[in-house]
Amino acid sequence: MAKKLLLGLWLSLLACSISVLFWQNEFKYSLPTPIPKNYHDVAMGSKISLGQCCVEDGKPVFIHFFNPDCPCSRFNVPHVSGLIKKYGDKINFKIVVLNKQKSFTIEEIQKKFDAKIPVYFDDGIAEKCGVFSTPQAVLIDPSHNLYYRGNYNKTRYCTNADSNYAQMAIDSLLSKTNSPSFNALALRAYGCSLPKCTK
Structure with a gap:
């Protein structure tokens, strides 16, 4: 019984670790970047002075x-x-x-x-x-x-x-x-x- 419990905990920890790694290295970058609160939109066609x-x-x-x-x-x-x-x-x-x-x-x-x-x-x-x-x-x-x-x-x-x-x-x-x-x-x-x- 204890072996099954330990195995279950180990597999759960492993699944959580894989999920965190996937989030950190892949999935979060497939989501749109949040627009900053102080963002000022620059429309296409606007004159850009650099x-x-x-x-x-x-x-x-x-x-x-x-x-x-x-x-x-x-x-x-x-x-x-x-x-x-x-x-x-x-x-x-x-x-x-x-x-x-x-x-x-x-x-x-x-x-x-x-x-x-x-x-x-x-x-x-x-x-x-x-x-x-x-x-x-x-x-x-x-x-x-x-x-x-x-x-x-x-x-x-x-x-x-x-x-x-x-x-x-x-x-x-x-x-x-x-x-x-x-x-x-x-x-x-x-x-x-x-x-x-x-x-």
Whole structure:
């Protein structure tokens, strides 16, 4: 009888541990990121003024909002690197690191993406673009209007080519077609909340 009770307790503890690990490492990141109380929405088409960060040169600007401590941000590094390699001659790519807990160097971030692109540590850029989670993509047209703000993909690992939302926005902007209409999975923020890597 005691063995059955101990076995039952052990299995219950094991099931609870697995559930907690699943929540911490997977499920909580599949839920929408809570909107902060002081959040100020920035509408699509709004003029985005980023000063020295984005000098007007006739090219669109793509900003990758990145937190090295966020699992979701780490999982999409290969996808973002691919976008930089594919579109780097047509678009000005920039990375904004949003992490106040640790300090990183520009070189460390550039090495992660295998790209010598500008890196900023200014959370004011996120506020101006209406970003409150990582990873998030922002695409600004050559006139400095917000063209796209949202997720890279509906999957955390950016493996579903049919939902490469950020890439679809880039293709649409470069082909000068109307801005594509995206569903809630593209535009509702998922991932790690700011300013800390929490949900």
